[in-house]
Amino acid sequence: MEKQQTIVSFFDIQDPIISVKPLGAGHINDSYKMLTAGEAPDYVLQRINHAIFKDVPALQNNILRVTNHIRKKLTDAGVKNIQNRVLQLIPAKDGKLFHRDGEGNYWRILRFVPDSYSYDDVNAELSLQAGRAFGDFQTMLSDLPGEPLVETIPNFHNMESRLATFRQAVKDNKAGRLQKTQYLVDEIEKRAEEMCRPEQLHREGKLPKRINHCDTKVNNVLFDKNGNVLCVVDLDTVMPGYVLSDFGDFMRTGANTGKEDDTNLNNVSLNMPIFEAYTKGYLEKAKSFLLPVEKDHLAFGAKLLTYMQAVRFFADYLDGDLYYKIHSPEHNWIRTLAQFKLLQDMENKYERMKKAVQDVV
Numbered sequence: 315m316e317k318q319q320t321i322v323s324f325f326d327i328q329d330p331i332i333s334v335k336p337l338g339a340g341h342i343n344d345s346y347k348m349l350t351a352g353e354a355p356d357y358v359l360q361r362i363n364h365a366i367f368k369d370v371p372a373l374q375n376n377i378l379r380v381t382n383h384i385r386k387k388l389t390d391a392g393v394k395n396i397q398n399r400v401l402q403l404i405p406a407k408d409g410k411l412f413h414r415d416g417e418g419n420y421w422r423i424l425r426f427v428p429d430s431y432s433y434d435d436v437n438a439e440l441s442l443q444a445g446r447a448f449g450d451f452q453t454m455l456s457d458l459p460g461e462p463l464v465e466t467i468p469n470f471h472n473m474e475s476r477l478a479t480f481r482q483a484v485k486d487n488k489a490g491r492l493q494k495t496q497y498l499v500d501e502i503e504k505r506a507e508e509m510c511r512p513e514q515l516h517r518e519g520k521l522p523k524r525i526n527h528c529d530t531k532v533n534n535v536l537f538d539k540n541g542n543v544l545c546v547v548d549l550d551t552v553m554p555g556y557v558l559s560d561f562g563d564f565m566r567t568g569a570n571t572g573k574e575d576d577t578n579l580n581n582v583s584l585n586m587p588i589f590e591a592y593t594k595g596y597l598e599k600a601k602s603f604l605l606p607v608e609k610d611h612l613a614f615g616a617k618l619l620t621y622m623q624a625v626r627f628f629a630d631y632l633d634g635d636l637y638y639k640i641h642s643p644e645h646n647w648i649r650t651l652a653q654f655k656l657l658q659d660m661e662n663k664y665e666r667m668k669k670a671v672q673d674v675v
């Protein structure tokens with residue numbers, strides 16, 4: 315961890331760092347928790363994966379705009395303990411929002427949110443709270459002034475573009491994995507047209523883009539010890555998108571009775587009580603600004619994001635595991651199958667999902 319210690323010296327931090335330890339289990343960036351002595355705040359140091367986030371200055375500027383806007387709203391509303399309610403970037407000594415090391419890596423530091431808890435598994439109560447958190451997040455950012463945010467990963471949740479990448483991966487068959495997986499390519503293709511509908515609606519001027527979080531996993535919400543929401547974290551992918559994306563990605567991750575990479579597909583299904591609780595919390599906060607077309611596509615969003623993730627894992631598997639960190643040789647295939655199983659279960663429960671949305675809009 316000596317290297318990390320050196321990086322810190324480029325940032326505007328006075329307090330001595332007493333330890334640096336790996337933090338979290340993200341698939342993309344590397345994160346470390348830095349403990350300081352005594353009462354001083356602790357920090358999170360992250361190496362930003364610039365193979366994925368190609369324009370780090372723009373990414374950091376997005377985060378600054380978003381966090382400043384939220385901080386102002388909270389301050390105006392008289393919210394206490396603001397430090398724990400929104401992330402705070404620590405600038406480097408040269409004034410930039412990152413430090414670039416001699417090897418070309420980009421590093422940033424955020425203030426660690428103290429006494430916070432995150433969960434990888436949810437119950438209905440946490441899910442209700444998470445729905446409110448992401449609903450609030452979208453609502454607070456719905457009037458962000460100025461230019462649209464930069465798409466930190468262009469076409470990130472664009473299904474047409476994800477399918478184009480997937481089809482290229484099928485065509486190239488780089489890792490020679492196509493033969494045994496062809497049946498699932500067919501299943502993906504069967505649903506392709508339906509899944510591209512939001513892009514079509516957007517082109518027709520019917521479905522707007524708004525500021526989305528674009529990684530609405532439950533572990534991206536921090537709670538206090540009583541289960542109250544503190545803030546939303548992991549802001550790298552905050553960018554314009556369809557609200558159905560954020561809604562859907564939470565369901566894909568939080569409302570799965572199994573794991574994202576469950577090897578036992580019998581574990582994988584849509585948890586309806588979680589689905590209902592999140593829907594209630596989300597719409598409580600967001601329904602005032604959503605158009606009818608957006609509300610009508612929320613349940614569809616759950617299917618879409620699950621399908622999209624299956625397509626993304628599958629494409630990476632066919633490419634020979636270039637994007638996602640893997641923990642076993644077949645990991646991306648295992649993930650693909652688990653996502654596809656979840657999709658099938660959502661297809662079976664689709665009418666109930668739509669009804670759960672209608673019940674609270």
Ligand code: GN1
Nearest residue numbers: 339340341342343366529551574623
């Ligand atoms: C990645 O790193 P993590 O776990 O926050 C990915 C998400 C995927 C997710 C799948 C930038 O998120 O889009 O849904 O893995 N983030 C990026 O678990 O690609």
Ligand code: MG
Nearest residue numbers: 340342529548
């Ligand atoms: Mg993330």
